Amino acid sequence: MTKYYLMLALFFGLSAFFSASEMVFLSANRIRLENSAESGSKLAALALKVITNFDNTLSALLIGNNLSNFALSSITSVVAITLSGGSSRLTAAFAAVLTVFVIIFCEAIPKILAKQNANSLVIFLAIPVRIVTLVLLPFVLIVVGIVKIITFPLKGNEEITDEESAALELQTIIEIAEDENVLDEDRSELLQSALEFFDVSASEAMTARVDMAAVDIEDSLDEILKEIEDSPFSRLPVYKDSIDNIIGVLYQNHLLRAMLDNPNPDIKKLLVEPLYVYKTVKMPQLLSSLRAAQKHIAIVTDEYGGTLGIITMEDVLEQIVGEIWDETDEVEDEVVERAEGVFELDGDMVISDFLDLIDRDESEFPCESETIGGWTIERFGHFPKVGDSFKFDNLLVTVLEMDGHRVERLLVLESPTEE
Incomplete structure (x- = not known):
């Protein structure tokens, strides 16, 4: 029986290792690793390589974890049958205890500890995780190939480019930094504007x-x-x-x-x-x-x-x-929030800024114009008069000011959307 107990300990350790490794490489600070790699740390460079090709790494870790858990289940069944003399109740009890142990000691605790210490553990786990990925590479390639075949019909026509993905990642980092008070609101807005700068025509x-x-x-x-x-x-x-x-x-x-x-x-x-x-x-x-x-x-x-x-x-x-005013400029706020969900807008406000204000996606907002004033004329189908209004989804838009055929100011009332 000793060999079975040793095998149980081995596969318990492997299962915990795979669970912890997954969380470590998901939680590690990539910027810190890049700085360490640039300073000459070979382990940091290897860890960075693992994160860069994380799809294959994740597949290898999941395969290893499932194989370990399958081995645990099989060995426990042998031990349970031997100790219980073939009693089905005792065998079922052993299986229940194993499940609890796996959840607590091979999943929950390793992942919690790994997340808390990701930046220090990632260096030590880089080599073993890389070895595991290479050993399981044939199985990984099979799994990845099957996944691509299954998901191919579900893919949209437009794929996110590396540049778009990097921009989205940076935007998420800035938002998290602001939420955690690492950045103040002014600096966060400045960084967001710098990101959006590349998309403004x-x-x-x-x-x-x-x-x-x-x-x-x-x-x-x-x-x-x-x-x-x-x-x-x-x-x-x-x-x-x-x-x-x-x-x-x-x-x-x-x-x-x-x-x-x-x-x-x-x-x-x-x-x-x-x-x-x-x-x-x-x-x-x-x-x-x-x-x-x-x-x-x-x-x-x-x-x-x-x-x-x-x-x-x-x-x-x-x-x-943001807006740079000098002594000759006539200062007029582009957006004035009169109350919650009630905005007075300048007709020259660009559509992208308006969509950010009302938290809408461009795909759900059909518009040929580049300004909110132009969009208003589009919706009417003719040049409106002061006081004219229209509804679009949960928005009520009213014309406040006109300058000839140009929409100068608008009032937008945003009603709560029904969940």
């Missing part, structure tokens, strides 16, 4: 064509100076015949400096060649283009080459740090 951050300040090359000097005086911008696009034909950018300081030498300077000689960007270009690429061209302003165009608006270096930076 030029058309979402630009000053729209209707809000642009621009001058015609045929305008008189007095008209140009008046436009500069009325405009909050220090750089003005200059067009010929049509705003779709921008021929340059006039810098206010260049004009004023030239006027010191000549009261009526040649405007054409003062123009700086414009930088054009397409409406879908993302913020990182746009920032690189502005820096490479050493410019602070770019003209945003559509697929027909027409002018959609302008975007400045300040607009780009605001996507990370």
Whole structure:
């Protein structure tokens, strides 16, 4: 009987090892491991390799755990039958005791201890777990292949790329850090904005064509100076015949400096060649283009080459740090929460920000426009009047302000959804 008791102890230990290893590699701090690996720790590098290929590792650990538990069950049955003299009741009692022991000592306690000490245990378990994975690799490949065959019909058409997966992982880490008071709210928002920065397009951050300040090359000097005086911008696009034909950018300081030498300077000689960007270009690429061209302003165009608006270096930076106000800006909050679930919104608020506000997914929010004002016009099917309202799911949207054909302010009432 001694050999059976030794085998029981062996497989109890193996079962606990597999359970603990699974929890350790699920809970270990990857960033800490990366820092240790960069400092020269070979064990940390191996542990990182195990985590990187965790699908195979997890399959190996689960197979090993199931084999250990199966062996435990078989050996216990032999021991129980031998000790009980074949009594079915005693055999059943042994089986019940084994089940309790496995749950407590091979599952619960190892996993609790492993989670509490994951960062220290991961180094020591890296080699044995790697060996187990290699030994069980043939079985792992069979299991993984079967799983792929079974899950293939369930896969969607769109797969998450490595970049998207990494972004989602970082977003989750930031949210957890804020919940655990590791990051304050301001720093958390800054990091979230930095992540979203990569998805924001030029058309979402630009000053729209209707809000642009621009001058015609045929305008008189007095008209140009008046436009500069009325405009909050220090750089003005200059067009010929049509705003779709921008021929340059006039810098206010260049004009004023030239006027010191000549009261009526040649405007054409003062123009700086414009930088054009397409409406879908993302913020990182746009920032690189502005820096490479050493410019602070770019003209945003559509697929027909027409002018959609302008975007400045300040607009780009605001996507990370939030609105930057100066003494010439008329401060107006984009979102005013009047009460719980009641929001007053600026019509120029981009759809992605609105979806974040109401916690909706883009897939369940059909919209061709890029702003909440444009979406409102879409829903009406015509240009609304002040006081007009419509319902969308649990949202009641009311037009508060119009500027010609443009929706300036909206009131959105969000009703609780039924579970």
